[in-house]
Amino acid sequence: MKESLHYLLMSNHLLFQKALLAETKDTGLTSGQPKVLDYLRDHDGTVQKEIALACHIEPASLTSVLAGMEGKGLITRKPLNGNRRSLFVFLTDAGKELSTWVDTEFQKIEKKALAGFTLKEEEQLNALLSKIMKNMNAKGGK
Amino acid sequence: MKESLHYLLMSNHLLFQKALLAETKDTGLTSGQPKVLDYLRDHDGTVQKEIALACHIEPASLTSVLAGMEGKGLITRKPLNGNRRSLFVFLTDAGKELSTWVDTEFQKIEKKALAGFTLKEEEQLNALLSKIMKNMNAKGGK
DNA sequence: TTCTAACAATTAGAATTCTAATAGAATTAT
DNA sequence: ATAATTCTATTAGAATTCTAATTGTTAGAA
Numbered sequence: 001m002k003e004s005l006h007y008l009l010m011s012n013h014l015l016f017q018k019a020l021l022a023e024t025k026d027t028g029l030t031s032g033q034p035k036v037l038d039y040l041r042d043h044d045g046t047v048q049k050e051i052a053l054a055c056h057i058e059p060a061s062l063t064s065v066l067a068g069m070e071g072k073g074l075i076t077r078k079p080l081n082g083n084r085r086s087l088f089v090f091l092t093d094a095g096k097e098l099s100t101w102v103d104t105e106f107q108k109i110e111k112k113a114l115a116g117f118t119l120k121e122e123e124q125l126n127a128l129l130s131k132i133m134k135n136m137n138a139k140g141g142k
Numbered sequence: 143m144k145e146s147l148h149y150l151l152m153s154n155h156l157l158f159q160k161a162l163l164a165e166t167k168d169t170g171l172t173s174g175q176p177k178v179l180d181y182l183r184d185h186d187g188t189v190q191k192e193i194a195l196a197c198h199i200e201p202a203s204l205t206s207v208l209a210g211m212e213g214k215g216l217i218t219r220k221p222l223n224g225n226r227r228s229l230f231v232f233l234t235d236a237g238k239e240l241s242t243w244v245d246t247e248f249q250k251i252e253k254k255a256l257a258g259f260t261l262k263e264e265e266q267l268n269a270l271l272s273k274i275m276k277n278m279n280a281k282g283g284k
Numbered sequence: 285t286t287c288t289a290a291c292a293a294t295t296a297g298a299a300t301t302c303t304a305a306t307a308g309a310a311t312t313a314t
Numbered sequence: 315a316t317a318a319t320t321c322t323a324t325t326a327g328a329a330t331t332c333t334a335a336t337t338g339t340t341a342g343a344a
Contacts, residue, residue: 009154009271010159015278032331048292057330058331059293060332083292084339113274115280129151133153136254173300202323
C-alpha cells in the first residue's frame, strides 16, 4: 500500500491537515472550521448545502461547525429572496479578518509543500489532481 | 480556495475515501479499518506504533481499531523477542483473505481515478506527491 | 385550492478519532 | 543494584463527523 495512489493522497492530505491545525491552533478554531472559513473567503454568501458539498462534509455536520463559527461572531446566517428554507452564510468583519490570516497560513504551508518545485511541476500536479477529481466525480464505472 | 493545493489534496483523498467506504460497506469493516488491513497486507507482523504512523492515526485510536479487527478474527496481537512492551500484529487467514479482497477494491477505484492517464503521467503524479510528502515531513521551515 | 413529494437545515444518537493521563516494561544513569 | 527516564500500549473522556429521523418550507400534481 505504501506507494499506492490512495496512500499518497491520504498522506499528503493528512500531513497538510496536521500542519494546518498546528498553525491555527491558537486562533480557537476547531479542526473543521479553517477549511470552511477559507472557502467562504472566496464564496461569501453561499448557501449551506454548497459549502457542505465543497468542503466534503455532511450538511448535518456543517450545522454544528457553522453554529460554532456563528457563536464566535465569524459568520452570520440569513434567508434571502423570500426563501426561508435556504440559509445564506456571510462572513462578518471579524470573520473576514481571520480568514485573511488563515489564508496566509495556508499559503505558508503550501510553500513548504511545494519547496523545490518548478512552476511547470506545480502546473502538472494541479492538472493531474484536477483530472482525478473529475474522474472520481463521474457517475458509474467501477 | 477551490484551486489551492490543499483543496485538491483534500478533495482527492476524501473522494477516494468515500468510494472505498462504499465498496467495503458490506464487509462489516468500519471506516478506519480498511487502510490498516491494506497496510498489514504488505507489512504483516508490524508493531502497532508503526502502523499508527503509516496510517496517520494516533496510537490511542489504533488501539480501538485493532480491538475491533481482533474481535472479528482478522488479526492477532502478540509480543515477541521477549519485549512485552511492543505488540506485533499479524493477519489471520481470514484477515489475509479479506485483505486480498479489499486490495482488489482499492485497485478498482485507483483504476477509475486514473482513467485516461498515460503511464508517464502516473509516474509524474507519483513522483510529485512523494516529493510533497518528503517536504512535509522535513523538520522546521514554515 | 389542497394534497403530495421534494428539499434545506436541524436534531438525536452512534461511531470514530483525538488529547491527556495511566500502567506496565525496558533503558539509562547514578 | 536502584532510581529515574523513556517508551508502548491502553483507558477515560471530550470533540468531531456520521447516519437516520424530524421540522418547516417550497414546488408540483390532482
